Amino acid sequence: xxxxxxxxxxxxxxxxxxxxxxxxxxxxxxxxxxxxxxxxxxxxxxxxxxxxxxxxxxxxxxxxxxxxxxxxxxxxxxxxxxxxxxxxxxxxxxxxxxxxxxxxxxxxxxxxxxxxxxxxxxxxxxxxxxxxxxxxxxxxxxxxxxxxxxxxxxxxxxxxxxxxxxxxxxxxxxxxxxxxxxxxxxxxxxxxxxxxxxxxxxxxxxxxxxxxxxxxxxxxxxxxxxxxxxxxxxxxxxxxxxxxxxxxxxxxxxxxxxxxxxxxxxxxxxxxxxxxxxxxxxxxxxxxxxxxxxxxxxxxxxxxxxxxxxxxxxxxxxxxxxxxxxxxxxxxxxxxxxxxxxxxxxxxxxxxxxxxxxxxxxxxxxxxxxxxxxxxxxxxxxxxxxxxxxxxxxxxxxxxxxxxxxxxxxxxxxxxxxxxxxxxxxxxxxxxxxxxxxxxxxxxxxxxxxxxxxxxxxxxxxxxxxxxxxxxxxxxxxxxxxxxxxxxxxxxxxxxxxxxxxxxxxxxxxxxxxxxxxxxxxxxxxxxxxxxxxxxxxxxxxxxxxxxxxxxxxxxxxxxxxxxxxxxxxxxxxxxxxxxxxxxxxxxxxxxxxxxxxxxxxxxxxxxxxxxxxxxxxxxxxxxxxxxxxxxxxxxxxxxxxxxxxxxxxxxxxxxxxxxxxxxxxxxxxxxxxxxxxxxxxxxxxxxxxxxxxxxxxxxxxxxxxxxxxx
Amino acid sequence: xxxxxxxxxxxxxxxxxxxxxxxxxxxxxxxxxxxxxxxxxxxxxxxxxxxxxxxxxxxxxxxxxxxxxxxxxxxxx
Numbered sequence: 001x002x003x004x005x006x007x008x009x010x011x012x013x014x015x016x017x018x019x020x021x022x023x024x025x026x027x028x029x030x031x032x033x034x035x036x037x038x039x040x041x042x043x044x045x046x047x048x049x050x051x052x053x054x055x056x057x058x059x060x061x062x063x064x065x066x067x068x069x070x071x072x073x074x075x076x077x078x079x080x081x082x083x084x085x086x087x088x089x090x091x092x093x094x095x096x097x098x099x100x101x102x103x104x105x106x107x108x109x110x111x112x113x114x115x116x117x118x119x120x121x122x123x124x125x126x127x128x129x130x131x132x133x134x135x136x137x138x139x140x141x142x143x144x145x146x147x148x149x150x151x152x153x154x155x156x157x158x159x160x161x162x163x164x165x166x167x168x169x170x171x172x173x174x175x176x177x178x179x180x181x182x183x184x185x186x187x188x189x190x191x192x193x194x195x196x197x198x199x200x201x202x203x204x205x206x207x208x209x210x211x212x213x214x215x216x217x218x219x220x221x222x223x224x225x226x227x228x229x230x231x232x233x234x235x236x237x238x239x240x241x242x243x244x245x246x247x248x249x250x251x252x253x254x255x256x257x258x259x260x261x262x263x264x265x266x267x268x269x270x271x272x273x274x275x276x277x278x279x280x281x282x283x284x285x286x287x288x289x290x291x292x293x294x295x296x297x298x299x300x301x302x303x304x305x306x307x308x309x310x311x312x313x314x315x316x317x318x319x320x321x322x323x324x325x326x327x328x329x330x331x332x333x334x335x336x337x338x339x340x341x342x343x344x345x346x347x348x349x350x351x352x353x354x355x356x357x358x359x360x361x362x363x364x365x366x367x368x369x370x371x372x373x374x375x376x377x378x379x380x381x382x383x384x385x386x387x388x389x390x391x392x393x394x395x396x397x398x399x400x401x402x403x404x405x406x407x408x409x410x411x412x413x414x415x416x417x418x419x420x421x422x423x424x425x426x427x428x429x430x431x432x433x434x435x436x437x438x439x440x441x442x443x444x445x446x447x448x449x450x451x452x453x454x455x456x457x458x459x460x461x462x463x464x465x466x467x468x469x470x471x472x473x474x475x476x477x478x479x480x481x482x483x484x485x486x487x488x489x490x491x492x493x494x495x496x497x498x499x500x501x502x503x504x505x506x507x508x509x510x511x512x513x514x515x516x517x518x519x520x521x522x523x524x525x526x527x528x529x530x531x532x533x534x535x536x537x538x539x540x541x542x543x544x545x546x547x548x549x550x551x552x553x554x555x556x557x558x559x560x561x562x563x564x565x566x567x568x569x570x571x572x573x574x575x576x577x578x579x580x581x582x583x584x585x586x587x588x589x590x591x592x593x594x595x596x597x598x599x600x601x602x603x604x605x606x607x608x609x610x611x612x613x614x615x616x617x618x619x620x621x622x623x624x625x626x627x628x629x630x631x632x633x634x635x636x637x638x639x640x641x642x643x644x645x646x647x648x649x650x651x652x653x654x655x656x657x658x659x660x661x662x663x664x665x666x667x668x669x670x671x672x673x674x675x676x677x678x679x680x681x682x683x684x685x686x687x688x689x690x691x692x693x694x695x696x697x698x699x700x701x702x703x704x705x706x707x708x709x710x711x
Numbered sequence: 712x713x714x715x716x717x718x719x720x721x722x723x724x725x726x727x728x729x730x731x732x733x734x735x736x737x738x739x740x741x742x743x744x745x746x747x748x749x750x751x752x753x754x755x756x757x758x759x760x761x762x763x764x765x766x767x768x769x770x771x772x773x774x775x776x777x778x779x780x781x782x783x784x785x786x787x788x
Contacts, residue, residue, distance in 0.1 A: 073741075252744040381760075495765055499774035
């Protein structure tokens with residue numbers, strides 16, 4: 001296998017425990033030349049980057065997910081074991097950079113000794129070497145290297161020390177892998193496993209005894225083990241009374257006993273390195289002040305999100321508006337110009353307008369993560385979240401969801417338990433995101449009288465506004481509770497959360513996160529939004545030719561008889577064309593369905609277009625009621641107030657309809673981008689369909705009940 | 712005051728500490744060993760979360776958040 005010949009693209013794997021600073025080192029080594037995707041067949045994020053080294057072809061560096069040992073409990077860890085026990089796989093590394101936190105060597109070397117026994121050429125990278133001067137920590141590198149029989153390189157992704165040496169040792173590893181192979185195993189399988197190994201050793205595609213042992217342990221779920229082999233392993237395990245858990249515990253204890261003396265002999269700790277973190281935690285994780293501080297931080301985050309994002313968002317809208325205008329003025333009139341301006345450019349603007357909020361949100365979340373705060377928030381709320389079937393880490397997603405569900409859903413990747421993660425993804429869109437704000441603003445004025453108490457300090461409309469947000473949160477938690485009982489998974493739930501020491505953030509990591517998440521959003525969700533907005537444009541522009549012509553003729557006639565101005569004529573034309581268009585037909589078609597909620601066909605069109613994205617509501621209302629421009633929310637409001645039912649003459653927008661619409665918008669799954677992200681994160685159509693169905697069902701029933709009670 | 716006989720760590724009060732003796736649940740034991748919690752380690756309960764289900768504990772020099780039911784399988788003396 002490693003016969004001295006170098007592959008066309010050698011693969012180097014970065015492996016290490018979670019919190020070892022692996023990804024930080026990956027960022028330093030590859031910069032922004034990273035590709036993010038999923039590992040084949042699983043929803044685990046795979047990060048790969050290119051590394052150019054003198055005298056070598058381009059090296060592919062893969063950042064494997066963090067793992068504690070070769071006995072996986074989460075999807076992330078399973079993936080590491082699966083790829084590292086499959087020498088035939090595409091991702092099997094030619095060499096491994098094992099990253100360990102220099103301050104936690106007594107724990108981080110467990111996986112190291114396991115991988116070493118798998119006969120993988122590797123270098124031990126001691127990250128966070130900057131701690132060596134500060135905390136009175138000393139490490140005898142030559143001694144450690146000699147006793148572990150592996151090159152040891154101290155590096156720091158903070159001040160970049162040791163990076164040059166690390167690159168040199170990667171070159172060495174790839175040019176002469178044989179030199180870096182272990183001479184002696186750390187662990188010899190004990191008596192309990194010897195018999196089963198003796199029977200299976202030749203049966204299994206294993207490179208050595210330890211490889212065979214791991215395959216014996218994990219054959220039931222490893223993808224690269226053929227079905228007949230799996231069956232034989234199962235039989236041999238039963239025949240020899242092989243107890244996987246017991247063997248694992250025995251092996252782990254044995255390994256600790258082997259490497260602990262080595263670490264003790266080479267590493268000296270002076271002073272209490274964690275006292276600073278302890279003092280901060282006394283406040284941050286305090287049973288009373290902790291949650292208060294959490295709420296304060298979240299309020300600050302929201303404030304920043306709305307305050308900072310509004311300027312770039314306005315700029316993006318302005319830019320795309322201007323771009324559309326100038327294209328319309330430059331190109332000749334026709335379907336192509338319409339498609340370009342109303343379909344593609346409007347769609348593109350609709351995607352990019354979310355970018356500032358997504359970038360700012362990830363900026364804050366990356367900082368909180370880097371500092372070490374997110375682990376504390378998860379600790380504070382874990383037991384509350386548990387009751388609803390969620391995990392402490394779900395708090396982050398539920399809070400972020402109030403800005404935008406898309407980055408919030410992407411942030412659930414930190415939840416190791418699949419069921420808890422899925423539940424978080426499913427219920428996060430119920431929290432009221434910023435796109436609902438314009439809809440709420442317009443409709444609340446019809447739903448709630450402008451009554452104020454205490455000299456205007458408390459307004460009934462403001463209370464209703466806050467109530468809608470609360471309704472969203474309550475809906476999310478209760479839905480999670482329902483799913484908790486509906487879904488069953490064999491995977492066990494853990495908290496077992498490390499609370500890392502507080503650190504100043506590495507800004508490079510913050511920047512990389514913001515860049516990567518923004519890019520992913522634009523590329524992945526963007527595609528879907530574009531397609532939907534083009535379809536919407538076509539449906540609301542075209543209709544059966546005869547009806548469209550009839551509508552135009554009628555407008556011209558009315559313009560003549562009623563002496564309408566040019567603007568009024570154009571507005572009326574837009575409105576009549578919409579009614580005659582395919583979208584208009586669709587609105588009339590679904591009218592019977594939405595009638596129990598108190599909606600007419602015009603609201604039906606607005607509802608339908610809102611399924612692409614909620615904020616489309618205002619624009620569609622503007623077109624339908626021929627206001628012309630959607631810039632002025634107050635004009636739409638006046639126009640809506642004048643709208644009468646043609647049969648009864650009653651106002652269409654009364655208290656009942658407005659509340660019914662509000663309830664519908666709180667609960668309904670009206671965001672294509674969110675569904676696209678859910679599909680991506682859950683690897684299939686099943687969960688986005690479930691999400692769409694349950695949210696829309698709640699919305700429909702809720703709106704119907706409210707309307708029937710109030711009407 | 713450490714218990715004279717091994718007791719589950721979930722019975723500890725804030726501030727109490729002891730030495731881990733063994734685990735009573737093999738599945739959790741495997742996971743706890745992986746993250747560096749093992750017999751011989753010093754365990755100290757630092758504080759409990761607002762709703763009581765998860766505890767902030769210090770094991771040797773490492774800070775961890777463990778659920779009460781996870782602590783129930785750690786025997787400490």
